[in-house]
């Protein structure tokens with residue numbers, strides 16, 4: 001059975017959502033992580049190379065990095081229809097947007113949060129305002145981030161934007177399309193089920 005190495009209310013929470021979307025059996029292995037507020041600690045039972053979450057365990061296979069886990073689960077469970085297959089014309093869009101999440105979205109918002117300017121021509125990402133112009137333009141043409149169907153990539157994007165909605169991170173960029181997109185994704189029943197499960201063990 002698939003195991004998600006999980007710390008409640010962290011980046012692994014989105015993967016409880018994704019596993020609920022898939023609907024196949026899975027189990028959670030709770031670990032502690034070092035949190036931004038200084039709480040928590042490194043967990044010796046966590047196979048992640050840097051003690052982070054999420055991690056997915058599938059037999060002897062260990063998969064880490066959110067984009068890799070999203071792709072792995074979409075490919076592993078094709079019946080769930082959460083990612084275009086290799087010969088689908090939308091496959092390229094799906095792969096690009098998954099890689100963009102790790103390589104551009106996360107660094108762009110980390111730069112903004114830390115108030116570090118993004119040096120054009122040196123950094124591999126751009127500032128979050130430019131990112132959001134791209135995202136908003138995309139969402140004005142399609143209902144979901146990789147096309148007109150909900151995919152595993154939406155768990156990453158809508159999950160992050162839902163978290164940022166009430167913060168200054170999206171200031172000036174909360175278009176109606178973005179708000180509708182986030183609402184469409186987070187109102188899915190699988191996310192509500194995941195929310196109920198995303199609690200500290202005990």
Ligand SMILES: N[C@@H](CCC(=O)N[C@@H](CS)C(=O)NCC(=O)O)C(=O)O
Nearest residue numbers: 010011033034051052053054065066
């Ligand atoms: N690049 C990683 C980031 C994972 C990450 O930073 N997770 C946080 C939880 S939200 C964590 O485990 N932090 C603990 C630590 O940094 O030691 C990914 O995309 O999977």
